[in-house]
Amino acid sequence: MRNTYLPYGQQWLDEEDIQAVVNILKGNYLTTGPTIAKFEECVAKYVGSKYAVAFSNGTAALHGACFAAGIEKGDEVITTPITFAASANCVRYVGGTVVFADINEDSYNIDPLEIERKITSNTKAIIPVHFTGQPAQLDEIHAIAKKHNLIVIEDAAHALGAEYKGVKIGALSDMTMFSFHPVKHVTTGEGGVITTNNEFFYKKLLQFRSHGITRERSNLLKNDGPWYYDMQFLGFNFRMTDIQAALGISQLRKLDQFVARRREISQIYNEAFQNNECLFIPTQHVDGISSWHLYIIKLNLDKISVTRKEIFEALLAQNIGVNVHYIPVHTLSYYQELGYEEGSMPKAEELYEAIITLPLFPKMSNEDVEDVINSVIMELEKVKK
Template identity: 40%
Template sequence: MIAIAKPYLTDAEAQAAYDTILTGWVTQGPRVEEFEKKFALYAGAKYAVAVSNCTTALHLAMIVAGIGEGDEVLCPSLSYIATANAVRYVGAKPIFVDVEYDTYNIDPIDAEKKITPKTKAILIVHQMGMPANINAFRILCDKYKLKLIEDAACAAGSSYKGDRIGANSSLVCFSFHPRKVITTGEGGMITTDREDYYQRLKLLRQHGMSVNDRVRHEAKDLIFEDHVEVGYNYRMTDIQAAVGIKQLEKLDWIVDERRKIAASYNKAFKNVPFIQLPIEKKGCFSNYQSYCIYLKDGCPIDRNTLMQGLLDCGIATRRGIMTSHRETAYKDQPTNATLPVSESLQDNSIILPLYIPMQVRDIQFVIDAFLGMVHKKLQEVLV
C-alpha cells in the first residue's frame, strides 16, 4: 500500500528523545524553550510558544485576542473542523466564508460581505500549505478594526511575499501532527510579535501558574506560585520538543523534496482535461503539505469511483478538505451558509500520496494508475 502520508523521522529524532528521557526532565522544560526560540527564528517571529497541538493553539489565540461570548469570527468552512471549533470554545460564533476556487483559501471578497458589527476577528487558513492572501485580509482587518488570526496548521515552511508563514500576523498557529510537514507526534506552536500576547500565552498553557515548574526547580530561595487566572494544561513535553528541534533542522530540505514530488505530479497531469491542479499564485510558496486535484464538470470519472479504483491498486487517497458546516456537530448551528465553491471542492477533490521519502517508482505508479483510470473511462464514454 502506498500511504497518503508518512512522517519523516530518523535515528536523529530517536536519539534526541532518548537523550532527553535520560535527563529526567521530560515535561515542559529546557528543550521546549530551545524549540520555541529556534522556531521563532526560523519563522521570522519575535516569539513562539509551544503547546500540546494546533487546536489548543487556536483556542489560546482566541482568548488572548479577546474573542468571547456573542462575538463573530469569519472563517472558512472548508477546513478541518478544529478551525471552527476553536471559535465555539470561547462562546463566539463562526461565520463561514466561501473560498477561492483556485487556491482553496478563504475568499476576501466574500469575507467583506459577511462583516457585521458583531465581527471581531478573521481566522484565515493556509489550506494544505498554500498561503492565503494575507495582505488582503490585513487590509480588511485594518479597515474594520478586526483581529487577524492565522491557522497555519499545514503551513510550516511555506512563505508569503518572501516572508515565512509566522512572520506576518500577531497570532499564527501551527501543527506538528504526523500528517504535517514536520512532526512531534502531537504538538503545536503559536508565533507572535506582541510581548503581551507572548506572556499571557505562556501563562494560559500552564494552568495560569505565575511561576512555572522549571523556575521553581532552579530557584535558590523558597518560591510559592499563584494561579492568577483560569488556565489550561496545554503544555508540550521536552521529549516532543527534542524531536521537534531535529525536525526543524530538516524542514527546508523536506519542503524542497515535497516540492519535487508535486512538480512530478504537475508535469504528468498538466495536459489532462477536466482536472485542476494546485495553483501557486505570485508571491506564494507552498510546502505542499498535501497535493490536491479537483475534478471539473465533464470529468469522465467521478471522485469516489476514482478513489476506490486507486485503493484497489494499493494507493491510499483522501477526499477533498471537509466542510465543517455539513458535519453532524454543526447541524444544530444556524449558519445560513451558502458556500457553493467550498462544497464543490470537497465533493470533487482528491488528495494523492505525498511524503518523504516517497520513491520515484511509487510516484510513477500513482501517476500511471491515475492516468490509466481516467483515460480508460474517457474511452468508454467516447465509445
C-alpha cells in the same frame, strides 16, 4: 497494482531524531523542562517571529490564540469552510460565533471579498487558513483587518516553510499557528505552536497553556515566598513535553530539505497531469510559495462517466492511499445543529464534490510518485467520456 499500501502522508524519522528523544529519556526532564524553550526559540528563529509558544497539539494552540485575542460570547470570527474542524472549533471553545466565508475557486483559500461581506459590528477576528500550504491573500486580509480593527490568527498548520511575498509565514499577522502532527512538514508526535510578535499575546499564551497559573513576581497580588504562584484565570493543561520538543528540534534541522522534496514531487505531479482534461491541477497564487503539505486534484466531472467516490475507491484498490481534504465544516452535524446550512457556501461545496488528495511526503521515492501518476491516469482513462 502496487504490492504495498502508500499512505497519503507519513513522518520521516532518522537515527538523529531517535537519539534526540533517547537523550531526553536519559536526562532529568521529561515534561516541562528547558528543551521546550529551546524548541520555541528554534521555531521563532526559523519563521522570524519574536516569540513562539509550544502546545500539546495544534488545536490547543488555536484555542490559546482565541483566548489571548479576547474572543468571547457575542464575538464573531470569520474563517473558511474548507479546513479541518479545529479552525472553527477553537472559536466555539471560547464561546464565540463562527462565520464562514466562501473560498476563491482558483486557490481554494478563503476569498477576501467574501470576508468583507461577512463583517458585522460583532466581528472580532479573522482566521485565514493556508490550505494545502499555499498562503492566503494576506495583504488583502490585513487591509480588511486594519479597516475594521480585527485580529488576524493564521492557521498555518499546512504552511511551515511557505512564503508570502518572499517572507516566511509565521511573523506576518497577530498570531500564527503551526501543527506538528506526523503528516505535517516536521513532527513532534503531536504538537503545535503559536508564533507572535506581540508581548501581551505571548504572556497570555504561556499562562493559558498551564492552568492560568503564573509565577512572575510582578504579576502576583501577594507573595508568600519563593514557592508561591497564583492562578489568575481558568486555563488548561496544554503543555508540550521535553520529549516532543527534542524531536521537534531535530526535525527542524531537516525542514528545508523536507519542503524542497515536497515541492519536487508536486512539480512532477503538475507536469504529469497538466494536460489531462479529466482533472485540474492546483493553482498557485502569484504572491505565495507553497510548502505543499497536500497535493489535491480536482476531477473534471463533466469529462468522466463515474463519481468521485468510484475514482477514490479504484485508487484505494491500487494501494494508493488517497484521501479527501476537507468535508466543508459547515456541513458537519454539529454545525448543522447550530443552524449552518448546506448550500450557503457554493464554491466550497462544489469543490468538495470533486477533490481527491494524492500521496505527498518527503520519504516517497520516485517510483512511489510514478505509481501514483500511473494509477491516476489509468483509472481516469477507463472512465473518460
